[in-house]
Amino acid sequence: MSDKPLVISCKVANTGITIMKIHVDTGSSIDLIYEQCFRQLLECIKADLQATAISLSGFAGESVWPMGQLSLNIELRDEADVKLTRQAQLDFYVISSAPRYNMLLGRSVLRKLGIVPSMIHGMIKFNTCKGVATINSMAMQSIRAAISTQDAAVAHKIIEDNMVVINFRYPDQKIKIGTELDEEIRTKIVQMLVVYMDVFAWSEQDTAGIPHDDTEHRLNANLALRPIVQKRRGMAHDRMKWLYAAKGYHQIPMAQEDEDKTAFHTGKGIYCYIKMPFGFKNAEATYQRLIDKAFEGQIGCNLEAYVDDLVIKSKTQEQILFDMEETFESLHKINMKLNPSKCSFGEREGKFPGYYVTEQGIQANPKKITAIENMTVPKTVKEVQSLIGKITALTRFLSKAVERQLPFFRTLKGCSEQKNFVWTEEADKAFQEMKQLLATLPTLIAPILSGHPIHALTDLSVKQVLSTPAVSGRLAKWAIEFGVFEITYLLRTSVKGQVLAYYLAKMSGELEGIHERTQLKPLQHEIWDLYTDGAWCIEGAALLAGLNVARKMNISQLRAYVNSYLVANQFNGSFEAHELSMQKYLKLLQEATEKFEFFELSQVSRSQNKKADALSKLAALTFLHFQKQVWVEELPHKSIDGSLFVVAIEEVQPNWMDSIMHYLRNNTLPEDNKEARLVQERSPMYVIENDMLYRKSYLGPLMRCVGLAKAATILEEVHSGSCALHSGYKTIAAKIM
Numbered sequence: 001m002s003d004k005p006l007v008i009s010c011k012v013a014n015t016g017i018t019i020m021k022i023h024v025d026t027g028s029s030i031d032l033i034y035e036q037c038f039r040q041l042l043e044c045i046k047a048d049l050q051a052t053a054i055s056l057s058g059f060a061g062e063s064v065w066p067m068g069q070l071s072l073n074i075e076l077r078d079e080a081d082v083k084l085t086r087q088a089q090l091d092f093y094v095i096s097s098a099p100r101y102n103m104l105l106g107r108s109v110l111r112k113l114g115i116v117p118s119m120i121h122g123m124i125k126f127n128t129c130k131g132v133a134t135i136n137s138m139a140m141q142s143i144r145a146a147i148s149t150q151d152a153a154v155a156h157k158i159i160e161d162n163m164v165v166i167n168f169r170y171p172d173q174k175i176k177i178g179t180e181l182d183e184e185i186r187t188k189i190v191q192m193l194v195v196y197m198d199v200f201a202w203s204e205q206d207t208a209g210i211p212h213d214d215t216e217h218r219l220n221a222n223l224a225l226r227p228i229v230q231k232r233r234g235m236a237h238d239r240m241k242w243l244y245a246a247k248g249y250h251q252i253p254m255a256q257e258d259e260d261k262t263a264f265h266t267g268k269g270i271y272c273y274i275k276m277p278f279g280f281k282n283a284e285a286t287y288q289r290l291i292d293k294a295f296e297g298q299i300g301c302n303l304e305a306y307v308d309d310l311v312i313k314s315k316t317q318e319q320i321l322f323d324m325e326e327t328f329e330s331l332h333k334i335n336m337k338l339n340p341s342k343c344s345f346g347e348r349e350g351k352f353p354g355y356y357v358t359e360q361g362i363q364a365n366p367k368k369i370t371a372i373e374n375m376t377v378p379k380t381v382k383e384v385q386s387l388i389g390k391i392t393a394l395t396r397f398l399s400k401a402v403e404r405q406l407p408f409f410r411t412l413k414g415c416s417e418q419k420n421f422v423w424t425e426e427a428d429k430a431f432q433e434m435k436q437l438l439a440t441l442p443t444l445i446a447p448i449l450s451g452h453p454i455h456a457l458t459d460l461s462v463k464q465v466l467s468t469p470a471v472s473g474r475l476a477k478w479a480i481e482f483g484v485f486e487i488t489y490l491l492r493t494s495v496k497g498q499v500l501a502y503y504l505a506k507m508s509g510e511l512e513g514i515h516e517r518t519q520l521k522p523l524q525h526e527i528w529d530l531y532t533d534g535a536w537c538i539e540g541a542a543l544l545a546g547l548n549v550a551r552k553m554n555i556s557q558l559r560a561y562v563n564s565y566l567v568a569n570q571f572n573g574s575f576e577a578h579e580l581s582m583q584k585y586l587k588l589l590q591e592a593t594e595k596f597e598f599f600e601l602s603q604v605s606r607s608q609n610k611k612a613d614a615l616s617k618l619a620a621l622t623f624l625h626f627q628k629q630v631w632v633e634e635l636p637h638k639s640i641d642g643s644l645f646v647v648a649i650e651e652v653q654p655n656w657m658d659s660i661m662h663y664l665r666n667n668t669l670p671e672d673n674k675e676a677r678l679v680q681e682r683s684p685m686y687v688i689e690n691d692m693l694y695r696k697s698y699l700g701p702l703m704r705c706v707g708l709a710k711a712a713t714i715l716e717e718v719h720s721g722s723c724a725l726h727s728g729y730k731t732i733a734a735k736i737m
Contacts, residue, residue: 007138013073028106033092037102066093078133178346185317196328201337215290217276219258252276361445397441454487463489530560547592557598568603655707
């Protein structure tokens with residue numbers, strides 16, 4: 001059973017030309033040849049094109065004017081028995097379009113040749129003078145085996161220096177095939193290249209360009225400004241033809257309303273760009289958007305793309321064929337053409353983009369290294385600038401590249417005119433050292449753990465420390481370094497399994513006198529100490545603030561010390577709290593301590609509490625001079641002040657915050673790999689405080705995350721003016737934030 005289209009191949013009788021990818025369409029009343037196929041026919045055949053005044057109607061009722069009408073002698077042949085053949089003279093309309101096929105056979109051909117198509121079985125049958133012939137659809141079998149073995153054998157024989165000719169009309173344009181591949185794989189790659197011959201641009205006429213519906217280049221022009229008069233350009237005729245060549249950047253069309261804005265005049269007339277030239281500032285961005293759109297499902301999996309450089313990544317030789325087929329089909333969708341002379345397939349290493357990618361890693365371009373080694377001592381400012389530019393291209397492979405170039409920059413200082421330039425001994429010494437260093441450039445390799453999930457077993461709060469908004473200094477550096485890895489922090493549940501890791505980490509070489517440990521003491525939760533300073537109104541608030549910090553750090557056992565004899569005895573029950581404020585503080589303190597497994601409050605003398613006393617006095621004056629390791633938290637209100645009562649708004653479940661909160665709490669990821677990767681990348685930007693999700697900000701407060709229900713309520717309150725007067729959109733956005 002098949003639901004794919006019927007795609008066959010046929011030969012043009014008495015010419016030896018095989019036309020691949022012919023769509024058998026039982027719903028079409030006419031037969032078509034598309035322009036990309038017509039351009040590749042012999043000149044003697046193309047000369048028979050006859051003009052026509054008939055317009056064709058498309059599926060949506062639109063009118064299409066064909067380029068002309070062409071008569072071809074088509075030969076259909078059984079796949080198993082070459083004696084079962086059938087020839088017929090057929091009339092085709094040639095149209096300009098960007099399809100996935102070369103030809104289309106409609107009902108007229110089926111009726112004339114007596115073809116019986118079967119969409120379910122994916123084949124066609126027809127009578128011949130020697131029996132019934134059968135042709136299977138190319139879509140039913142592997143596309144790599146659809147080409148005739150005769151054509152593949154001929155193409156495979158023409159290999160010189162790993163270069164193969166697949167289009168015999170252009171023998172000078174060859175494609176490179178890797179030499180380390182198995183002979184069978186090499187043959188199948190050649191077969192596939194012949195099948196997808198229309199993917200390559202053999203001449204300027206083969207490239208119709210990217211359809212406007214897929215992408216087009218627009219100019220960000222200010223129509224209020226007066227146009228600038230362009231100077232007359234002097235160009236030869238062949239140069240003018242290159243303006244319309246559809247290779248590389250010239251495949252993307254200009255927006256029709258912007259074509260006249262690119263006009264210029266020459267001795268032969270006035271011209272404008274109909275395809276995007278490379279000279280535009282945002283040409284690369286437009287091209288990159290097209291590539292990202294066309295290969296959205298492949299980039300990062302089996303393909304990497306940077307502007308016009310494409311690299312297909314395959315782990316095995318057999319996988320190369322599947323990856324090539326998928327890439328070629330993606331190119332068909334946008335009608336993009338490749339330059340055959342710059343393509344290579346089945347190689348273990350290659351150039352991308354500007355670097356050499358090998359099995360060992362990424363290496364510098366030898367041409368760039370040779371260019372510096374062959375340079376003579378710079379004698380002018382421009383030569384020094386050229387040297388600096390060449391070295392800058394290799395800075396990824398040079399350690400302390402900027403420091404090594406300082407002598408060159410010093411020679412340019414104060415050289416507003418050429419006569420002030422002096423090449424110093426320091427610069428000459430740095431120049432010779434640079435040449436010696438280029439001879440031993442390193443090979444860049446990917447991190448060993450990159451691309452693999454990492455499970456870190458620890459009983460410390462590493463994840464909370466690295467993701468806190470107050471992280472700075474060396475901790476911030478490590479947080480950035482760890483951010484490129486897919487790390488999941490898990491609680492260590494077994495100590496015995498860690499003994500060997502500790503042993504190997506501390507000991508190396510041959511060991512003597514190993515004493516086996518028969519029993520290990522279980523880990524005990526560490527008891528933390530908290531010191532506060534002040535009376536009830538101050539020390540009570542500080543003590544509550546300290547308890548809140550301890551809960552955020554997931555501390556389960558805490559021992560607190562206070563100066564006040566009254567505070568300690570009231571909490572322990574020895575004294576009774578009479579004043580209302582003391583009772584409120586005592587109640588809040590008792591509620592906070594119930595959340596700890598162990599809590600003890602003791603009174604210490606001021607002589608034993610000097611550090612807490614000194615910190616409190618400094619913080620009362622100013623904390624601008626503190627180092628970043630000292631955290632200062634300001635309490636704008638008393639802990640016993642009454643709280644405002646608000647109407648609770650229930651969020652709609654589930655919402656966008658659920659996946660992030662599940663990961664931050666339990667390290668639970670969604671089942672979908674793409675969504676799970678997205679959650680891991682975004683989670684460092686969020687933190688959970690008091691069971692609420694907050695987004696971190698740069699040098700600012702935490703921003704509360706809300707769902708659709710609360711967001712709608714906030715917007716309604718702000719716009720209705722209940723928060724303040726009606727204001728502009730920037731003011732409203734600031735109030736919401």
